[in-house]
Amino acid sequence: QVTLKESGPVLVKPTETLTLTCTVSGFSLSNARMGVSWIRQPPGKALEWLAHIFSNDEKSYSTSLKSRLTISKDTSKSQVVLTMTNMDPVDTATYYCAAALKGFDPWGQGTLVTVSS
Amino acid sequence: VIWMTQSPSLLSASTGDRVTISCRMSQGISSYLAWYQQKPGKAPELLIYAASTLQSGVPSRFSGSGSGTDFTLTISCLQSEDFATYYCQQYYSFPWTFGQGTKVEIK
Numbered sequence: 001q002v003t004l005k006e007s008g009p010v011l012v013k014p015t016e017t018l019t020l021t022c023t024v025s026g027f028s029l030s031n032a033r034m035g036v037s038w039i040r041q042p043p044g045k046a047l048e049w050l051a052h053i054f055s056n057d058e059k060s061y062s063t064s065l066k067s068r069l070t071i072s073k074d075t076s077k078s079q080v081v082l083t084m085t086n087m088d089p090v091d092t093a094t095y096y097c098a099a100a101l102k103g104f105d106p107w108g109q110g111t112l113v114t115v116s117s
Numbered sequence: 118v119i120w121m122t123q124s125p126s127l128l129s130a131s132t133g134d135r136v137t138i139s140c141r142m143s144q145g146i147s148s149y150l151a152w153y154q155q156k157p158g159k160a161p162e163l164l165i166y167a168a169s170t171l172q173s174g175v176p177s178r179f180s181g182s183g184s185g186t187d188f189t190l191t192i193s194c195l196q197s198e199d200f201a202t203y204y205c206q207q208y209y210s211f212p213w214t215f216g217q218g219t220k221v222e223i224k
Contacts, residue, residue, distance in 0.1 A: 037213070047153075047161065047204055047215040060211040063118055096160055103151030103208065105163035105172065 002026035004036070004097050004108035011114050012087050022080040022097030022108060029075040030055050035100045036080045038071065040093040041110075048093075052100060053080060089115045119143055119207055123216030129224040130195055138190040138203055138219045145185045146209035152181055152190045153204045155218075161204060165190065195221070 008020035020038070027034055037052040051071040052060045061069050070083045080097060094112045098104035120143035130136050140150065148168035153161035163172045165181040168188055178193045192199055200223055205216040 039215075046218045047155075047206075049206075049213045049215060052211070052213070062212050098160075100208070102170075103163045103166040103172075103206065104153070104161070105166075107160035107162070110160050 002099055002106055004099060004106065006095060006097050006108045006111040008095075008111055008113065010112060011116065013117050014088055014115060016087050018082075018084045018087050018091070018113060020082045020084075020095055020097075020111065020113075022082070024078050024080070024097075024099070027099070029073050029078060029080065033101055036073070037098050037100045037104060038080075038082045039096045039098060039104070039107075040091075041096070042090075042093040045093075050084075050095075051082060087115045091115050118212060119146060119210060119214055121205060121207060121214055121216045123205055123219055125219060126217060128219055128221045130221060131224045132195055132197055134195045134224075136192045136195055136221060138205075138221075140183075140188045140190070140205035140216050142186045142188075142207060146207045148184045149207055149209035150181075150183070150188050151206045151208065152179075153206065154199075154201050155204065156201045164203075192221075 004024050035054045038050040053071045068085045073080045092115045094110040096110045098107040122141045124139050150168045152165040155161040169181045180191045182189050202218050202220045204218050
C-alpha cells in the first residue's frame with residue numbers, strides 16, 4: 001500500500017524559508033514509473049501544483065514560483081523535500097505531497113502552514 | 118502554460134440528479150486529464166485518469182469523456198456522498214495545472 005505523509009512547521013514568519021518533508025512508503029523513489037509532486041491549497045481556494053521530482057532526479061516547477069522553490073529527494077530515507085524561500089502571508093495554505101503516475105494518487109493528508117509574524 | 122476553464126463553479130443539485138462538469142483547455146492535451154473529488158478538510162481523491170478511465174474503487178456512476186481541449190465529468194445519479202468539490206487537472210505538459218473547481222451542493 002502506497003502512503004505519503006507531510007511534515008514540517010505549522011507556523012513560519014514572513015521572509016523565512018519553509019522546509020517540508022514528504023515521507024513515502026510502499027514504493028521506492030527510484031521507481032522509474034512513479035514521481036512525487038507538491039501541491040498547495042490556500043484556505044477556501046483551489047489547488048495549485050508547485051513542483052515535481054522524477055525517479056531520475058529530473059525536476060519541474062511552477063512557472064510563477066520557480067525562483068522560490070527547490071525540490072529534492074533522499075531515496076535512502078524515502079523522503080522528498082520542498083523548500084520555499086521568502087515566505088509571505090499569501091503562502092498560507094495546506095501543503096500536500098502526492099504520488100504521480102497517471103494523475104495524483106495517493107495524496108498525503110496535508111499539512112497546514114500559516115505565515116504570520 | 119496550459120490554462121483551464123472549469124465550469125460551473127457552483128452546481129446546485131438534488132440526490133438522483135445527473136450532473137455534468139466541464140473542463141476546457143487553452144490548447145490540446147490529448148487525453149492527459151484527471152478528475153478529483155475533495156470533501157471538506159480532506160485531501161483530494163483521484164476519480165478518473167486518462168480522461169475516461171475510472172480509478173479502482175470509484176463507483177461506476179462517475180464517468181469521464183473528451184479529448185483534445187474539451188472534457189466532461191458526469192455523475193449519473195447523484196448520491197448524498199457525492200456532494201463535494203471537483204477538480205480537473207492536466208498532466209500533458211509542465212507546468213501541470215488544475216481547474217478552479219466545481220462545488221456540488223444540495224439544492
